[in-house]
């Protein structure tokens with residue numbers, strides 16, 4: 001491990017569908033980042049938590065009400081236990097931490113190891129044994145304890161594993177930013193743990209890179225200093241310099257911002273938004289991507305293998321997908337659609353027709369993503385389906401267990417679907433995960449995305465769809481600001497100007513209905529070849545660009561090893 005120079009820290013990471021170590025977009029991005037780093041032979045090592053009980057498995061009752069079940073998985077069948085142990089001071093106790101190793105093997109065989117930290121050891125108290133059980137579970141004390149294990153335990157375990165020459169510590173979101181405290185400790189004068197000054201802080205800044213992922217306040221963990229003192233166990237915390245505390249609180253985003261040499265948002269638009277929120281910081285942008293091979297369905301892989309040789313090695317080659325024969329693109333698409341609809345039928349969920357226009361929407365049930373926007377005027381939607389051609393809808397997505405509003409949102413969508421039954425069949429699929437995401441993004445005819453600008457930092461599911469020739473219909477926000485060419489790669493909803501939420505919802509819904517009725521459905525049902533041209537452009541323009549191969553190259557060039 002001596003040769004590793006980049007350490008990537010993330011609270012969640014999607015390594016395999018059967019490993020419940022992620023909740024959604026952030027974890028999928030972390031997994032895709034590591035997969036591309038392995039392909040590109042970037043000397044990276046990654047750190048996350050084990051999440052023995054996962055995030056949760058989602059059940060919906062007949063009314064659409066979500067309940068959660070812990071996930072059971074056999075850690076030993078995926079991971080190898082490492083012999084090293086380190087301890088982290090939590091509430092005055094020395095909590096023992098071990099690591100499990102997972103290997104992500106790139107296209108050429110190069111391995112990026114991922115170490116998942118685990119406190120379930122007999123030496124620890126019963127309570128401490130559960131610290132690495134639940135992703136985003138528990139209260140703020142539990143969260144801060146986990147963040148101490150991830151950040152501080154993570155740095156120590158890397159050292160114990162022999163990673164001595166790490167030049168960059170990349171914090172994927174603020175959850176990991178306590179790693180800066182561990183790095184400061186390593187430099188503390190005369191071995192006094194918390195004795196550091198401007199020089200030590202500057203030395204740590206030179207090592208750190210921070211990616212922020214949301215403009216929403218809930219995405220930025222902040223703890224009262226008393227809780228920080230209690231959990232991290234240092235009365236000195238109260239007298240820490242202002243770069244480490246903000247307004248007397250421990251704010252993990254501010255800590256990461258203050259202690260990083262390079263900070264970025266995850267799309268151009270999100271970079272701008274973040275510069276507005278954190279106006280005293282220089283914040284750049286590297287737009288997210290997805291791992292092309294992971295998210296391209298088998299029929300499209302075969303199609304690309306035939307017509308775009310070299311696409312796996314160099315995703316930019318997908319640019320020449322412009323020349324793909326339209327009949328073959330359609331045939332591959334129908335294969336994906338059949339697979340998805342077969343899955344839906346087998347779930348007993350509902351009957352969908354292969355020749356009917358199918359819209360997909362799947363994401364976390366968060367208010368700003370507005371999953372219910374399509375149902376704002378059910379009669380309008382019915383009228384469109386009867387005039388312009390049949391429509392069927394596939395929805396999915398989890399709400400955070402404590403998010404009452406998110407659960408109510410799912411319920412509203414399920415109810416709206418029942419009211420449409422007969423006119424516009426709708427099905428809400430349970431337990432949205434990597435596997436379902438792969439099926440859905442490849443198998444629908446249109447990928448719908450309705451966040452309220454400017455709150456979607458990037459969004460990545462539309463990129464998965466693009467790789468499979470599925471165009472997006474989306475509000476102008478996040479990555480779509482860069483990926484959208486009207487009528488060429490997909491379509492936009494609403495205008496760019498900022499409006500109050502209620503006005504915005506009314507005008508966006510009207511725009512969404514208009515696009516469906518006047519532009520997209522006529523193209524799909526009456527000018528099929530032109531519709532397939534849009535599919536081809538989605539692959540050529542967006543598949544070739546919005547992948548993690550391009551993204552990791554930008555991190556290497558701009559963030560990790562930029563000559564300053």
Ligand SMILES: *Cc1c(COP(=O)(O)O)cnc(C)c1O
Nearest residue numbers: 024025363433434437459460461
């Ligand atoms: C890709 C993915 C996401 C992220 O989708 P967004 O478009 O960013 O909302 C979330 N969850 C799963 C399971 C995914 O595969």
